[in-house]
Amino acid sequence: MTKIPFSPPDIREEDIERVVAVLRSGWITTGPETKAFERELSAYTGAAGTACLNSATAAMELCLRWLGVGPGDEVVTSAYTYTASASVVDHVGATIVLADTAPGDYLPTAADYAACVTPKTRAIIPVDVAGRMVDHAELMRLLGERRAGFEPRNARQEALGRVAVIADAAHSLGARLGGRMCGEIADFTCFSFHAVKNLTTAEGGAVCWNRAMDEAFPGLYQDMMLLSLHGQNKDALAKTRAGAWAYDIVEPAWKCNMTDIQAALGRSQLARYEELLERRHAILARYAAGLAGTRLELMPHPAGERERSSAHLAIYRLAGADEEERNRFIEDMGAAGIACNVHYQPLPLLAAYRALGFDAALYPHAMAAYRSEVTLPLHTLLSDADVERVVETAGRLAGPASRG
Ligand SMILES: *Cc1c(COP(=O)(O)O)cnc(C)c1O
Numbered sequence: 001m002t003k004i005p006f007s008p009p010d011i012r013e014e015d016i017e018r019v020v021a022v023l024r025s026g027w028i029t030t031g032p033e034t035k036a037f038e039r040e041l042s043a044y045t046g047a048a049g050t051a052c053l054n055s056a057t058a059a060m061e062l063c064l065r066w067l068g069v070g071p072g073d074e075v076v077t078s079a080y081t082y083t084a085s086a087s088v089v090d091h092v093g094a095t096i097v098l099a100d101t102a103p104g105d106y107l108p109t110a111a112d113y114a115a116c117v118t119p120k121t122r123a124i125i126p127v128d129v130a131g132r133m134v135d136h137a138e139l140m141r142l143l144g145e146r147r148a149g150f151e152p153r154n155a156r157q158e159a160l161g162r163v164a165v166i167a168d169a170a171h172s173l174g175a176r177l178g179g180r181m182c183g184e185i186a187d188f189t190c191f192s193f194h195a196v197k198n199l200t201t202a203e204g205g206a207v208c209w210n211r212a213m214d215e216a217f218p219g220l221y222q223d224m225m226l227l228s229l230h231g232q233n234k235d236a237l238a239k240t241r242a243g244a245w246a247y248d249i250v251e252p253a254w255k256c257n258m259t260d261i262q263a264a265l266g267r268s269q270l271a272r273y274e275e276l277l278e279r280r281h282a283i284l285a286r287y288a289a290g291l292a293g294t295r296l297e298l299m300p301h302p303a304g305e306r307e308r309s310s311a312h313l314a315i316y317r318l319a320g321a322d323e324e325e326r327n328r329f330i331e332d333m334g335a336a337g338i339a340c341n342v343h344y345q346p347l348p349l350l351a352a353y354r355a356l357g358f359d360a361a362l363y364p365h366a367m368a369a370y371r372s373e374v375t376l377p378l379h380t381l382l383s384d385a386d387v388e389r390v391v392e393t394a395g396r397l398a399g400p401a402s403r404g
Contacts, residue, residue, distance in 0.1 A: 001336075001337045002337065003337045003338075003339070004337060004338045004339060004377055004382070004386050004389065004390065005339050005377065005379075005381075006196075006339035006340065006341055006375075006377050006379075007196045007377065007378070007379045008379060008381055009195050009196075009200050009202075010200075010269075010276065010379065010380045010381055011265075012268075014268055015265055015268040015269065018264040018265065018267065018268045019261055019264050019265050019268075021264065022260050022261050022264040023261065025260075027237070027260060028259060028260055028261055029236055029257070029259045029260060030052075030229075030235060030236060030237070030257045030258060030259060030260065031236075031237045031260045032237075032260065033260035033261075033263035033264045033267065034052050034257075034258050034259070034260055034262075034263040036263070036267060037052055037258075037263040037266050037267050037270070038050040038051065038052050038206070040267060040270055041183075041191075041206055041208065041270070042208060044174075044181075044183075044270060044273070045173070045181045045182065045183025045184055045189070045208055046180065046181045046183060046184030047183040047184050047189065047208030047209060047210065048184075048208075048209055048210055048211045048213065048214035048215075049208060049209055049213075049214050049220060049221050050183075050206050050207070050208040051206065051207050051208075051221060051224035051225065051228065052204065052205075052206045052257075052258035052262075052263060052266075053204070053205050053206060053207065053224075053228055053256045053257065053258055054203055054204060054205065054256045054257065054258055054262075055084075055192065055194065055203055055204065055205040055256065056084065056168065056169075056170045056190045056191060056192030056194070056205035057084040057087070057088060057205070058205060058228070058254070058256035059188075059190035059191070059205045059206060059207035060084070060085070060088045060125060060166055060168060060190045060207075061088040061091050061092065061254075062207060062224060062227045062228060062254070062256070063123070063164070063166045063188045063190065063207060064088060064089065064091075064092045064094070064122075064123060064166070065092060065227055065254075066156070066220075066223055066224070066227060067122060067123060067156055067157060067160075067164055068153060068154040068156060068157065069089075069092050069094050069122045069123060070092055070093045070094055071093040071094065072094075072095075072120065073094040073095065073120055073121075073122040073153070074094065074095045074096075074097050074118060074120040074121045074122065075089040075094050075095070075096065075097065075121070075122060075123045075124070075125060076097040076098075076099055076113055076116040076117065076121060076123075076124045076125070077089070077096070077097075077098065077099070077124070077125040077126070077127060077168070078098065078099055078101065078107065078108050078113075078125075078126070078127045078129070078366075079098040079099065079100055079101065079346045079347055079348060079358075079363040079366040080101045080106055080107070080108075080127070080129065080344055080346055080347075080363075080366040080369060080370070081127040081129065081168065081344060081347065082170070082344060083347065083350065083352070084168075084170070085125050085127050085168045086098070086125075086347055086353070087352075088125075089125075090356075094122070095120070096353075096356065097116050097121070098347060098348070098358065098363065099112050099113050099115075099116050100112065100362075100363045100364065100365045100366050101363075101365045101366045101369055102365065103365050104365070104368075104369075105365070105369065106129045106130065106299060106315060106343075106369050106373075107126075107127065107128075107129050107132065107134055108126070108134070109134070109135070110126070110134060110135045110136075110138040110139035110142055111138075111142065113126055113134070113139055114139060114142035114143060114146070117143070117146060117149075117163055119149060119150075119151055121163050122153070122157065122163065122164065123163060123164040123165070123166050124139065124143070124163055124164070124165055124166070125166050125167070125168050126139060126165065126167055126168065126186075127168040127170075128167065128168065128169050128170075128171050128172035128175060128182065128310075129171065129313075129315070129343070129344075130171055130299055130301070130309065130312050130313040130314075130315045130343070131171045131172045131174075131175055131198070131301065131309040131310030131311055131312035131313065132172070132175070132299070132300070132301060132302070132309045133169075133172055133175045133176070133177040133182055133307075133309075134167070135177060135178075136165060136167055136177070136182075136185040136186040136189075137177070137178060137180070137185050139165055139186075140162075140165050140185075140186070140187070143162045143163045143165065144162050146162065146163070147161050147162040150162050150163060156217070159216055159217070160187070160216070164187050164188070165186040165187045165188070166186070166187065166188045166189075166190065167182070167185075167186040167188065167189040167190065168190055169182050169183070169189045169190055169191050170190070170191065170192035170194075170197065170205075171192075171197070171198070171310060171312035171313065172191075172309075172310045172312070173191050173197075173198055173199055173273070173310055174198070174273060174274070174277050174308070174310045175308055175309055175310040176305075176306070176307060176308045177306075177307050178306060178307070179305065179306045182310070183208045184210055184211070185210060186210065187209060187210060187212075187213050188207055188208070188209050188213070189207070189208050189209070189210075190205060190206070190207050191205055191206045191207075191208075192204075192205045193205055193206070193262070193266055197312070198273075198276065198277070198280070198310055198311075198312050199266065199269045199270060199273055199276070200265070200266075200269065201258070201262035201263065201265045201266040201269075202262060202265065203262070204258055204262045204263075204266060205258075206258075207224060226250060226251065226253055227253050227254060228253070228254060228255070228256045228257050229253070229255065229257050230249060230252075230253055230254075230255055231249050231250050231251035231252060231253035232247050232248075232249055232250075233247055233248045233249075233250055234246075234247040276380050277310060277311060279380050280310075280311035280312075280378060280379075280380065281301065281303045281309075281311050283311075283314075283378055283382060283387055284298070284301050284311055284314060284378065285303075286387050286388075286391065287314055287376065287378075287387070287390070287391060290387075290388075290391030290392075290395065291316075291391060291394060291395050291398070293400060293401055294394075294395045294398045294399065294400055294401060295318055295319045295320065295321075295398040295399055295400070295401050295402075296316045296317070296318060296319075296374070296394060296395070296398045297316060297317045297319055298314065298315070298316055299315040299316070299317075311378065312378070313343055313375050313378060314375060314376040314377070314378040315343055315373060315375055316373070316374045316375065316376060317369075317372050317373060317374075318372045318373075318374055318398060319372065319401060319402075320372070320402070321371070321372040322371055322372070323371045326342075326371065326372055326373065326374060329374060329397055329398065330342070330374060332397050333374075333393060333394065333397065336393045336397075338376075338377065338389070338390055338393055338394075339377060340374055340375060340376055340377070341374075341375040342370070342373055342374065342375060343373065343375045344370065345370060346360060346363055346366040346367055346370050348360040348362070348363055348366075349370075376390055376394060377390060
């Protein structure tokens with residue numbers, strides 16, 4: 001029996017050829033491919049500007065550093081996410097504040113995030129779990145309403161005039177809400193191109209920003225270049241031009257740029273990305289139809305013009321299950337050759353966050369969502385026969401929904 005992996009990368013011959021072309025070109029680090037990928041991402045997402053980096057984690061961290069967030073400040077994110085959404089807050093020395101999810105859901109709403117704001121809050125990192133967007137526009141509106149209570153600590157914060165929104169869009173490239181693309185709405189939007197994400201560069205990420213940020217901060221792209229490349233005022237490509245050896249270091253900054261090898265892979269994937277999203281939605285639709293009437297309840301993935309999920313994760317609730325039964329379901333799926341997963345263990349369950357004083361009992365909705373959660377495989381290497389096998393096996397193991 002062949003195994004169905006959870007989320008292998010979809011690498012095609014055309015991807016390999018474009019990566020090999022960069023390897024043969026004589027220029028392999030940040031250069032023309034990366035700059036072209038940035039322009040293509042801006043065009044795709046509607047963002048005013050994009051900087052490609054080595055991860056979404058680096059992207060979120062640079063946004064916090066750019067805003068001057070540090071000790072004494074608070075940053076709010078979700079209790080129901082991967083550690084990176086919160087660890088970046090710790091990296092800059094600020095205090096992590098976790099919002100519980102909405103009852104029965106895997107995401108806090110914009111209002112849930114806004115309710116966590118105090119006079120110390122500098123930024124909110126909403127997480128688009130599974131590719132379904134948090135309402136970034138509504139969150140910015142709610143934060144704008146509270147601008148009177150906002151106490152800026154530096155000129156950038158003052159110019160923004162309210163708590164910043166740094167969207168963790170690691171899952172949500174290609175999602176839309178209110179007819180606008182993920183990337184053009186929030187102050188900052190951070191994408192991941194890690195190997196398991198919808199679009200991959202093996203490791204990689206990008207930060208983009210909206211029109212208002214671009215107009216208020218015309219040096220933003222240059223700022224991101226400095227922050228991500230040692231604070232050096234000339235990048236490697238500019239320095240190699242004949243006679244242009246001199247440079248300055250304007251601050252002792254970080255090192256998290258993207259290479260042209262990665263960018264070539266990303267550009268190749270972006271060229272067929274809409275086709276990949278269509279296939280992901282088709283698989284979700286087949287899951288939804290095939291598992292209707294069983295105990296497995298799919299988290300909704302809108303697929304419309306105004307609202308569209310990026311269909312990153314097939315998050316299911318095994319209705320009525322406790323942790324033990326959920327774990328047994330995943331083991332039985334594994335025994336049948338189908339790799340499943342759990343998204344997520346709420347952060348307060350993890351050792352690092354327990355050590356920071358977080359108590360899972362204070363996040364009852366996230367804990368309830370976690371206990372019965374199962375993620376089925378969802379990727380573009382699944383054949384129609386694989387999809388049928390997942391439906392048949394998962395439906396049989398879950399059993400029918402209880403009536404009444
Ligand atoms: C993958 C992921 C990240 C981190 O992305 P990297 O590119 O690996 O840094 C952040 N947040 C969420 C929700 C993720 O799933």
